[in-house]
Amino acid sequence: MHTKKQRVHFIAIGGSVMHNLAIALKDAGHDVSGSDDEIFEPSRSTLTKHGLLPEKEGWRPDIITSSIDVIVLGMHARKDNPELLKAQQLGLKILSFPEYIFEQSHEKQRVVIAGSHGKTTTTAIIIHVLNYFKRDFDYVIGAKVPGIENTVKLSDAPIIIIEGDEYLCSALDPTPKFLKYQHHIGVITGISWDHVNVFPSEDEYVRQFDLFADQTPKSGILIYCEQDSLALMIGKKERADVLEISYKSHSHASDNTGHFFLTNGKERTPIKIFGSHNFQNLNAAKEVLKKIGISQEQFFEAISSFEGASGRLEKVLDNATATVYKDFAHAPSKVKATVKAMKEAHPSRDLVACLELHTYSSLNKKFLPHYKDSMKAAQTQVVYFNPDKVKDKNLEALLESDVRSAFASNHIQVFTKPDELQSFLEQQTWKNKNLLMMSSGNFGGINIRALSEKILS
Structure with missing residues (x-):
């Protein structure tokens, strides 16, 4: 991450990740400003708390000056946005938030969790376990997780865990966000056609995940759910010098009170989340954690206290x-x-x-x-x-x-x-x-x- 203080302006600061990235940069000592034409809760209250809520809603090209080091452009802003046009006129550096995240983490080991469903919970589990063992790491996630103040953290940590969204970067860059991060370890939790406004056919949508998998570098790792037919089709495709790991639902049990447990041989570990899809997410997270230094025994020790990501069951x-x-x-x-x-x-x-x-x-x-x-x-x-x-x-x-x-x-x-x-x-x-x-x-x-x-x- 840049240690030199930067002046960063966010166009469409009210987005769920955008406003948290803005807060993370302010906390790191950067000079941060932003604008938006509509800001809803909880973004509004959070921005207010951190002194980043724009004075008024709307676009103000007059505040875009040559003193700004970088513009972070949100997907909500259109090509004809007056602040964007002014920034282009001044020749300012303009990045989408995934491009900015990559720029700040290009020297880190990057773990990217992708999938039409399950990516938030899988990312949250990994964050929870690493926090439990006080590991030094950065992260980007789309929901609040108990135990973390913000949903974005950027520091000098050697590794970053990123929830990788397949939606487009910005009005200037119609590339799926997860392709910008250039992962070392990539996960595909499952694939089910969505975002028909930008991917008008299922084939076009699925192709983005194939591109993501193909982006896995030599000596990289691709982890995929074998119980999802499309993830399996993409995951088992041969790629030179890529370690491919498949997973399925973690073995589990329940009792007559409705409580669920992860099973490991004869041992049973109580857990606070449930559902077949979450038993898949748990195993996806465990496979990632094994590759970044968390043993199976450590995983079972930490997972009992995981309460889930905000808004997910x-x-x-x-x-x-x-x-x-x-x-x-x-x-x-x-x-x-x-x-x-x-x-x-x-x-x-x-x-x-x-x-x-x-x-x-x-x-x-x-x-x-x-x-x-x-x-x-x-x-x-x-x-x-x-x-x-x-x-x-x-x-x-x-x-x-x-x-x-x-x-x-x-x-x-x-x-x-x-x-x-x-x-x-x-x-x-x-x-x-x-x-x-x-x-x-x-x-x-x-x-x-x-x-x-x-x-x-």
Whole structure:
């Protein structure tokens, strides 16, 4: 990482990783500024806490001057952004955040966790275990993890753990972010078509992961899930002088109280996360950790205290007969895995699974059929979407009948107004029944904590 103090300006500072990178650089002593046309929570509060919230929302080309050493450009900023145009006019150095991360870590050993699902939790497990043993390392992750202050850390540590997103770098660079990091150890947790706005076909989407795997250098390591057909196809492809390691779900058990354990011979290690997909994530993390100096015995010692990443099957509230969870799941494969995990954890309880269609892909009528049967493990299936969001994304209007048809269920409950959704949930009988709220948005402003307190009181 640069020891010389830099002046860094963030265009679109409100992004989830962007604002955390800005905080990390300020904490390291750099002169940091930023701008955005909209900043939502929790970014707004976090930026305010660290004195980095812009004075006002909007783009201000007048603050872009030749005194700036580097511009970090977020994906939210368009090519015609007035600050970007001014920076180009002045000939300033302009980097996307993955390019900036690489520039700060090109002398480190780089571990990159990629995948359509599971990458956040896998990265979080690795971070937790390394923290547990007080290892010196840097990281970039897309969610909060208990025990770390910020989701980005850049220092003089010899290794960096990076959650590698396949979405594009910026308006100037339509390259998947994970290709910018040039990993030494790469992981593919699983592949399921997403981001149809930039990858209009499944083949084009899958090809990005093939490029990622091919980028593994000689003497590098590629770790992939053999239980995912696309990851297996890409992972087992022969690559000269690359060590390829496959993994599957870690052996596990549960007891009649619903608690889960990792098994190692006759030994059982209690764990706080659950679900078939998470047993895969646990083994992916263990394989990475073995290659960077953490033994199997050390892994089992540390893993019992791992509580999960924020928003990933996160328990909101519970009582003796019901529990409310929230999850970031939004893509079909994530929704299916999360609903299945909830039923595995509480097989004797009915499940109300509630999904918000929020992303470009999920609101796309042509893509929507990929959600078929994704919530069939739930006794009550609920879908919410905001028709205004469909218009904002210039997509064909969605009807409630379109949703029912796509999910292949005539019994699914469809809502387009948050107050009607909340009223429906409040009117349910919450005895021996769990609620799962899945979204990358906020259900039109529903306060899930307050809702949980009301229905479980």
